[in-house]
Amino acid sequence: MNQRGACWIAGLAAMAVIGSNLPFAHAEDGSSSSPSPTPSQTASPSPIPSAEELVAARPVVKGIRKVGHQLTASTPGWSAGATFSYQWLRNGKPIRGASGATYWLVKADQGTKVSVAVTGGLTGAASRTETSLAVKITDGKTGKKLTKPFVVKGVWVINKDHRVAKKYLKKGPGVLGSKKEASKALVKLQKAAKRAGYTIQPTSGYRSYSLQTTIWKRNIRILGKKRGEQMAAPPGASEHNAGLAFDLRSGSKRGYAFGRSNAGKWVAKNAWKYGFILRYPKGKTAITGFAYEPWHFRYVGVENARAFAGTKKLTLEEYLGLA
Ligand SMILES: [Zn+2]
Structure with a gap:
């Protein structure tokens, strides 16, 4: 448990840095007290975008919510040109190594709630992190009931839990x-x-x-x-x-x-x-x-x-x- 906790903290630190050129410029959800300067109304040749100019939105989790299937994070509503980093969460805690736009659900996810924290950034602007709603993961076993093949990462899984x-x-x-x-x-x-x-x-x-x-x-x-x-x-x-x-x-x-x-x-x-x-x-x-x-x-x-x-x-x- 302690080890897991340490990973979580390391994960959060990494998450805050990725996608941001300025370490610790990471903005929390709903933060309204950003000290970033308001951009001048008069046109300037190359303005540095402030955190406010990065439009963020709650990411959406898509995919079949069952063990053995893949979830995908989608980021509608963010500023055009934003780049993202991802951290998937199980019951609110970062899942080690799950830092891609997609995530394969594993047995440990069964019965838990999975969400994704997306950190988006624009060059020169502070990054922001938004977390999706959590989705409940159910058993992906096809096992006890004899149904169609259970395929994970393109591999047909056949064992006592997964019968065909x-x-x-x-x-x-x-x-x-x-x-x-x-x-x-x-x-x-x-x-x-x-x-x-x-x-x-x-x-x-x-x-x-x-x-x-x-x-x-x-x-x-x-x-x-x-x-x-x-x-x-x-x-x-x-x-x-x-x-x-x-x-x-x-x-x-x-x-x-x-x-x-x-x-x-x-x-x-x-x-x-x-x-x-x-x-x-x-x-x-x-x-x-x-x-x-x-x-x-x-x-x-x-x-x-x-x-x-x-x-x-x-x-x-x-x-x-x-x-
Ligand atoms: Zn054999």
Whole structure:
């Protein structure tokens, strides 16, 4: 809490400076006691605009007010030519790192009120900060009810909280029924592995809704509810249902043996270069809902994979702000 408070203060200080050429020239809402000089009525060749000449207005928040969706700040009514900086607020407190004109709603926003403070400036004039009305954020889960795909930052999120209805889960044209882009990436990954001296094969790509139901029930029957649910997803909650994941092996090395093999280690280290992520890393069960699966690789595209799996070692949920 203390840390958060410190961030808030730092954020406010930064906000006051950004967009203003004059530090501490930041004007509060409704301030009417500005000491700025009144511009002369007689024309002067290059007047310095005063704070009064900057017309400010309450910013407006647009977008779907649900976790996983994006809000946008709009600034109607401000002086033409004004430049802006933004700070998004959760229950009135600045959200760390949320300083763009748009903001992706994350799980922490659920049930809170989000608003945006916009600081606008004109060259040579004092800046002003105006805060939008706060909007109430609701649960963005599509989970319990089986509805349409839940997409964040262009990535289709499929997990136990975000299940997808059967009608969206079609067999694709790629390897083992996978989607085309995932299949192409797999071929590239296999070729690269080969060059490094390893042979890898997919053992599972697309799975139908009914096959997933069978697997899920069987796991629970054999392993018990807790472990069974960590090892298999219910229908609609598996990335295999969407054709965006592969389970890999290297010859006879399957499962955890694949993870321990040099081939498995190579894949874990290099898959991101081909757009794949090790979807369920060790020690992240509380976040992903699944046990460590060194064989399960999810296709998210090279750009996304590079952004978090390559160097930062985050799970998909953490990267998308859903954890
Ligand atoms: Zn899998």
